[in-house]
Amino acid sequence: MNHITLTEIPRLYTGLAEWAACSIYVLNLKRKFKGPSLAAVMLLACFLQCAMQLAAGTFPKSLWIPGMLLAIGLMLAYLKFTCQVTASSAGYYCVRSFILAEFTASLEWQLYYNAVLNTQITVLWLNILVFFIVFGTVFGSSYYLEKKHIRKENITFKELLFVAATGLTVFFVSNLSYVYANSPFSSQITKEIFNIRTLVDLSGLVILFAYHILRQDMQVKYDLEAMRNILQSQYSQYRKSGESIEMVNRKYHDLKHQIAVLRAEQDSEKRMAFLDEMESEIRTYEAQNKTGNTVVDTILTGKSMTCQRHNIELTSVVDGKLLNFMHVMDICTILGNALDNAIECAIQIEENEKRLIHVEVLSKKEFVVLRFENYYEGSIQYENNQPATTKADKEYHGYGIKSIKYTAKKYNGWVTIDTKDNWFKLNVVIPLPRED
Structure with a gap:
């Protein structure tokens, strides 16, 4: 098992997850493009997001944070350029997309790691199979849920700050083992690292979705009043x-x-x-x-x-x-x-x-x-x-x-x-x- 590098999620998978997460909101929000134009913009965004992640993979570890910020910046630009939303709304959906992407990529790679650990099989088809099952299930379910609960709305700056603070906390805790492995909340064991990352990302995803539903209910009550x-x-x-x-x-x-x-x-x-x-x-x-x-x-x-x-x-x-x-x-x-x-x-x-x-x-x-x-x-x-x-x-x-x-x-x-x-x-x- 030592010949397999499993502690790092492939950059290509991360780029695809970030693009797919943003695309869920692109397909549900009011868009600036339709038909072939929309398809062209989405394909270009996919290429740029994956290329950015692959390029960031060559950066030294000291530039890991700037590399992540560049990836998030591309996600924000994709949402703002494609959808008819305010800057605050684009930031709101960017944070939610980022946490969704982090969870999906982490879950996929954790399941693949366990499959390899249990079967001792490292063939490409197993990797591809797990990829399509996890990405299809998570993003398909997310698209269905967002379609039922999303609407064009103006996010206030305070709401954006709350969501951004939540997303930053989730990202920091889930990746703490990569930055400082000796803290009480991190680990040096690969399987535990995966568990921490996936579960923290899942918790953050649930918190952000619950907040989204709550703020919509409050807005409906305000509208009715x-x-x-x-x-x-x-x-x-x-x-x-x-x-x-x-x-x-x-x-x-x-x-x-x-x-x-x-x-x-x-x-x-x-x-x-x-x-x-x-x-x-x-x-x-x-x-x-x-x-x-x-x-x-x-x-x-x-x-x-x-x-x-x-x-x-x-x-x-x-x-x-x-x-x-x-x-x-x-x-x-x-x-x-x-x-x-x-x-x-x-x-x-x-x-x-x-x-x-x-x-x-x-x-x-x-x-x-x-x-x-x-x-x-x-x-x-x-x-x-x-x-x-x-x-x-x-x-x-x-x-x-x-x-x-x-x-x-x-x-x-x-x-x-x-x-x-x-x-x-x-x-x-x-x-x-x-x-x-």
């Missing part, structure tokens, strides 16, 4: 709008008394002032909508008043009866958020005649379609496949669209967004309930 706040806010706006409309109704009822005063007034200037005031109040009352659904009427009336104050032309063709099957909160969420976004965009347009918003609620076959259109200027930036907020207060950044999508999904519906010729179009499509 934010959307709950948005829903409550929209419902509160609806209640306030209802109170305002009641006040308008009382004011309109008082107009008949004002007419009587107007008839008795002899001063033409005062009469004209009375007429101007009445005309203004009538316009306010005309902002009320009669769609067949009192919730829709209240929301549209409230938003119409807001549009009047900001010189925005709001037109609507709405059959409110189509939404009678929806809960009040859900109607408030879709109409309120969609109109708030449209109004926020229209206010930023300098020319009043371009401040245009159009709303439609209609049926198409077995679906109800809620269509919101507004004119915009400039360009719309997207984050996570949805328009980025333009509001100064970003506490609930992007949750308006998220709330609309979440509500539509409750009714087995969906949301589409289209931007063409400076018109922003938001369509919410929901299946109409079947009548028994």
Whole structure:
């Protein structure tokens, strides 16, 4: 057995493991390349990673750490160049890829070592067999797990620091026997070295995956809480709008008394002032909508008043009866958020005649379609496949669209967004309930 060097994992295996681990995230994250271009980038990354590891194998032991840093740097560059992620997110997935690669390469070589130790066989086919079984099993399982739990997300710098510190600790402890064999946590016996390295890498892998699941659960809870706040806010706006409309109704009822005063007034200037005031109040009352659904009427009336104050032309063709099957909160969420976004965009347009918003609620076959259109200027930036907020207060950044999508999904519906010729179009499509 002395003629077999088993304490060192072959550099080629390490390079392949690092490339394969990164490729799991490349295939699951949103990519910059598709088809042949993606395949070419992945093959080039594989060649560079393996070449880097083979070259590092010729370095003196004093340059072992710089060699590892170069390999990690290539992994980071591969992820950042191929995927549409931030630098922090690329670093986050790079650390997880590195620990996964360390575990896979260590496990494969440990199993091969034990196979040789037990059978005294050193033929090439045994090495290749163990390689394909271990790499196929570990990376296949990892791809399946990551596909279920990965999503495009922005990793904060603090989260990156935690993951990097965890990865560094795992790597240091797992390789301690190579650096200092006489410590209480290291060994000089080959089999024990393998056990320490593989088990520590496995522990680190489990810790990082558990942290990933935990942070996602926390993010989901935060999203739900934010959307709950948005829903409550929209419902509160609806209640306030209802109170305002009641006040308008009382004011309109008082107009008949004002007419009587107007008839008795002899001063033409005062009469004209009375007429101007009445005309203004009538316009306010005309902002009320009669769609067949009192919730829709209240929301549209409230938003119409807001549009009047900001010189925005709001037109609507709405059959409110189509939404009678929806809960009040859900109607408030879709109409309120969609109109708030449209109004926020229209206010930023300098020319009043371009401040245009159009709303439609209609049926198409077995679906109800809620269509919101507004004119915009400039360009719309997207984050996570949805328009980025333009509001100064970003506490609930992007949750308006998220709330609309979440509500539509409750009714087995969906949301589409289209931007063409400076018109922003938001369509919410929901299946109409079947009548028994």
